[in-house]
């Protein structure tokens with residue numbers, strides 16, 4: 001079995017001057033909160049991002065993430081260097097899951113491209129509760145891994161490379 005998640009870059013990125021927004025949903029909140037904690041702790045411990053430079057805001061659901069990311073990027077001063085959009089979609093018995101997942105993924109990508117502010121797609125799209133727990137580093141699975149860690153690494157790397 002290989003290690004889940006992104007392999008850290010060999011380049012030691014410095015986030016000490018960065019302002020990062022963690023934008024999260026309130027659906028499936030216990031899982032979302034674990035992902036937010038994983039991302040926040042990684043920003044602090046691996047990249048020296050200052051606690052006061054990490055903003056944490058919430059929206060109702062994943063579908064609201066692109067609009068909220070766009071508005072925070074547009075109207076925040078000083079600007080954010082990157083935004084980590086965190087949500088948890090769990091498939092129900094209808095097609096609602098597919099439509100939200102597709103719209104949210106494309107929406108977050110478009111906001112990043114339009115604003116030139118890195119927007120990390122931190123939305124779990126799971127078929128079961130167990131899949132969500134495992135990917136937030138929760139539950140009993142030996143392969144559990146908190147993907148919030150990966151998303152923090154992605155946010156800082158893109159913020160640095162966006163300045164180059």
Ligand SMILES: O=Nc1c(NC[C@H](O)[C@H](O)[C@H](O)CO)[nH]c(=O)[nH]c1=O
Pocket residue numbers: 025027028060061062063064087088089090091096097100
């Ligand atoms: O339906 N399930 C989910 C969900 N639906 C709400 C949607 O994102 C939005 O808030 C509403 O449609 C209103 O616009 N949002 C999630 O983050 N996870 C889910 O699992």
